Amino acid sequence: MNKYPPGFNGWLITNAGQNVWHDFEKRALEMAAIRQRYSAMAIAQVIRWHTALRGGDDFKLNNNWVPGLARYWMTIHGKNHPGFFQLRDGLGYDL
Numbered sequence: 001m002n003k004y005p006p007g008f009n010g011w012l013i014t015n016a017g018q019n020v021w022h023d024f025e026k027r028a029l030e031m032a033a034i035r036q037r038y039s040a041m042a043i044a045q046v047i048r049w050h051t052a053l054r055g056g057d058d059f060k061l062n063n064n065w066v067p068g069l070a071r072y073w074m075t076i077h078g079k080n081h082p083g084f085f086q087l088r089d090g091l092g093y094d095l
Contacts, residue, residue: 005064020061025076025077028073032077036081038084040069041066073085
């Protein structure tokens with residue numbers, strides 16, 4: 001079984017995926033500096049909000065990618081921020 005949602009790895013290496021990832025990573029690190037736990041979906045909504053304010057009408061962030069973003073972030077930063085995102089296996093992904 002894969003650790004990430006189907007298609008996530010391919011999306012992540014696109015320009016759009018990289019832009020979202022860098023924004024997600026930055027905002028999660030900002031929040032991790034002041035909170036021990038937070039919601040990956042809340043961060044995704046903030047990214048959507050700020051992108052819309054900057055005029056990114058064609059911007060799309062599929063909700064299916066949010067668990068993958070959280071898992072990827074925890075893979076990279078989880079040692080310094082254990083448990084920041086609560087990872088669930090309800091969708092059949094490996095933890």
